[in-house]
Amino acid sequence: MANEQxxxxxxxxxxxxxxxxxxxxxxxxxxxxxxxLADKREAAKEDARRRIEEIAKEAGASVKELMGFRETRQGQTQGQAKGSRRPAEIKFRHPTESSLTWTGRGRKPAWVEEHLKQGGTLEQLAVA
Structure with missing residues (x-):
């Protein structure tokens, strides 16, 4: 036992x-x-990939199917992938500074708030 320690x-x-x-x-x-560390992390990822592929095979499905992705007609993957949505369309633009824009989503930018405080309307800022 001492040798083991x-x-x-x-x-x-x-x-x-x-x-x-x-x-x-x-x-x-x-x-x-x-x-x-990099080698061990890569080996762990590869092991995880292998196990995921085995689980998919046992379930009779592809990994993409298990992850909620589906194929489109063009053969592209559609689903939960980040960046798969296109950017939101610009709906409002500053009247004098054209680089200042807002999609209408989320919190109003300071320039929109200021415009509204001065009695302006969102319709005045709307992009045609």
């Missing part, structure tokens, strides 16, 4: 060894750890 990695002993290294050696250790 000696074989176990002890972080405190490892840290003591690291304290003995100079800056260049520590940089080499850091570079190695960063690469090792």
């Amino acid at each position: 000696e074989k176990k990695f002890k972080l405190s002993d490892f840290m003591k060894q690291l304290e003995k290294l100079d800056v260049e050696e520590l940089q080499q250790v850091e570079d190695g750890v960063v690469k090792l």
